[in-house]
Amino acid sequence: MDNMKLINDLIESGNENNSPVKDVRVGVSWTCVNGKYGGVSKTYGIPVVHGNYTKDMGDLTNKSTLELAEYVRSWNLVEASIGLAAINSLIKPKGKKDINAQDIIIEESKNKKVTMIGKFPKTNEIRSVAKELWVLESDPTLLNPKEGIVTEAAAEYIFPGSDIIVITGSTIINKGLERYLKLAKQEDAYTIIMGPSTPMSDVLFDYGADMLAGVEILDPEAVLRKISQSGGMINTRVCKGEIGFRVLEG
Numbered sequence: 001m002d003n004m005k006l007i008n009d010l011i012e013s014g015n016e017n018n019s020p021v022k023d024v025r026v027g028v029s030w031t032c033v034n035g036k037y038g039g040v041s042k043t044y045g046i047p048v049v050h051g052n053y054t055k056d057m058g059d060l061t062n063k064s065t066l067e068l069a070e071y072v073r074s075w076n077l078v079e080a081s082i083g084l085a086a087i088n089s090l091i092k093p094k095g096k097k098d099i100n101a102q103d104i105i106i107e108e109s110k111n112k113k114v115t116m117i118g119k120f121p122k123t124n125e126i127r128s129v130a131k132e133l134w135v136l137e138s139d140p141t142l143l144n145p146k147e148g149i150v151t152e153a154a155a156e157y158i159f160p161g162s163d164i165i166v167i168t169g170s171t172i173i174n175k176g177l178e179r180y181l182k183l184a185k186q187e188d189a190y191t192i193i194m195g196p197s198t199p200m201s202d203v204l205f206d207y208g209a210d211m212l213a214g215v216e217i218l219d220p221e222a223v224l225r226k227i228s229q230s231g232g233m234i235n236t237r238v239c240k241g242e243i244g245f246r247v248l249e250g
Contacts, residue, residue, distance in 0.1 A: 004073060004175070005178070006172075006177060006178045006181075006203070006204075006207055007072055007073060007172065007175075009203045009206070010072075010087050010172075010199055010201055010203050010204075011066070011069045011070070011072070011087060011090075013090075013091075013201050013202075013203050014065075014066065014069065014087060014090025014091055014201075015066065015090075017035075017036045017037070017065075017090045017091070017092070018035075018036075018064050018065055018066040018090065019035045019036040019064065019065055020035070020061075020063075020064060020065075021033060021034070021035055021060060021061050021062075021063050021064065021065055021068055021086075022034040022035060022061065022220075023061060023220075023221075023224055024060045024061060024068070024082060024085075025224045025227045025228050026043060026054070026078060026081070026082060027043060027227040027228065027230070027231060028043060028046055028231035029042070029043055029231060029232060029233055029234075030042060030043055030196070030227050030233070030234050031043045031081045031082055031084075031085045031227070032085055032217075032220065032223055032224050032227050033065065033068060033082065033085040033086045033088070033089045034089065034220040034221070034224060035064075035065035035068075035086065035089035035090065036065065036089065036090065037088075037089050037090070037091065037092055037217065037220075038088075038089060038217030038219075038220030038223060038224075039084075039085045039086060039087065039088025039089030039090070039091070039217065040085055040088060040196050040197065040215070040217060040223065040227075040234065041081045041082070041084035041085035041088065041170065041173065041196075041197045042081065042168075042170035042173065042195070042196070042197045043078065043081045044077035044078070044080065044081050044170065044173045044174060045076065045077030045078040045079075045080075045081065046078060048078070052076070052078045054076070054078055054079055054082065055071070055074070055076075055079060060082070065086050065089050065090055066086075066090065068082060068083065068086035069083055069086040069087045069090060070083060071083030071086065072084050072086070072087060072172065072173070077173055077174060080172075080173045080174070081173050084169075084170070084172050084173055084197055084199075087172075087199055088197070088199055088200075088214075091199055091200055091201055093200040093214060093215070093216040093246040093248075094200060094246070094248055095200065095212070095246045095247050095248030095249075096246070096247045096248070097216075097244055097245065097246060098244060098245055099245055099246075099247045100245055101192060101194050101211065101213030101245070101247050102120060102121070102122040102125075102126075102194075103122075104247070105122075105126055105164065105166060105192070106122060106125050106126055106129060108164060108190070109126050109129050109130040109133075109164060110129045110130070111129075111130070111131045112130055112131055112132075112163035112164055113130070113131055113132040113133075113134075113161055113162050113163050113164075114126055114130045114132070114133045114134070114162065114163065114164045114165075114166070115133075115134045115135075115136070115158055115159055115162040115164070115165050115166070115189075116133070116134070116135045116136070116165075116166040116167075117135075117136050117152065117155070117165075117166065117167040117168055117171060117176075117180055118135070118136075118137065118166075118167070118168030118170065118171070118195065119135050119137055119139075119142055119149060120166070120168075120194070120195070123135060127147075127148075132148075133148055134148045134149075134150065134158045135147075135148060135149040135150070136150060136151065136152040136154060136155055136158060137149055137150070137151065137152060138151075138152045138174065138176075152176070155179070155180060155183055156183065159183045159184065159186070159187055159189075160186075160187065161187070162184075162187050162189045163188075163189055163190070164189060164190050164191075164192070165180075165184045165187065165189045165190070165191045165192070166191075166192045166194055167180050167181070167184070167191070167192070167193050167194070168193075168194060168195045168197065168198075169193050169194065169195045169196075169197035169198030169199065169214065170195060170197040172197065172199070173197070177193070178207065181207045181208045181209065182208075184208055185208045190210050190211070191208055191209050191210050191211075192209070192210065192211040192212075192213055193209045193211070193212050193213070193214075194211075194212075194213040194214070195213070195214065196214060196215045196234070196235075196243070197214075198212055198213065198214035198215075199212075199214070200212050200214045200216075200246055200248055202250070205250035209250060210249065210250055211247065211248070211249050211250070212246075212247070212248045212249075212250075213245070213246070213247050213248075214245075214246055215236075215243050215244065215245060215246060216243070216244045216245075216246050217242070217243060218241065218242055218243060218244055219239075219241065219242040222239065222242040223239055223242050223243060226238065226239060226242075
């Protein structure tokens with residue numbers, strides 16, 4: 001039985017855009033691969049108690065982006081982060097430009113039950129208008145049951161009755177996305193995959209997504225430099241003119 005069908009389909013969908021890897025940067029918070037296009041991913045797996053030893057580290061720019069995309073299968077989550085960034089470097093983002101999907105979610109959440117996988121920046125604004133908001137988090141330091149921020153292990157208990165389900169694209173790294181999409185299919189909920197890690201690929205509509213809300217890397221070299229020179233967040237504010245929002249509906 002193939003337990004990584006979604007990953008297989010994402011990699012296969014990028015075949016025609018395979019190219020030499022121009023550069024790879026792994027930052028504390030974000031990872032970027034520059035191939036035919038620029039692709040980014042949240043960096044998972046840092047810190048590593050005994051240090052991280054990425055497979056073939058120092059030699060990644062001698063690979064193709066398709067070879068690097070295979071790293072997404074790894075249970076070394078730093079390697080998997082590189083793999084997801086490589087997948088995103090194989091995809092030319094489509095959809096509407098310069099739309100922040102979080103603003104759409106705030107508008108559509110009024111008097112509805114919203115479940116989010118991952119704590120996004122505008123969570124408080126969504127909470128202020130939603131009838132009910134739950135946030136499922138894998139980071140134990142962010143858990144706050146009083147504010148409805150609970151462990152991601154609770155998905156089977158929290159998903160039922162949801163009107164809107166928002167899933168961070170970075171769940172591809174820890175292999176959780178297929179699970180969440182299967183659970184979402186059981187609900188009559190509008191399902192959004194969101195965040196810079198999100199592959200802007202039609203493949204995800206086949207798995208039950210209704211909207212993809214990701215980014216287009218407009219200036220990969222500038223983004224690479226900023227990832228190298230900062231351990232912080234990359235976004236459209238600090239990377240103005242270098243990253244743009246994209247929203248695509250199925």
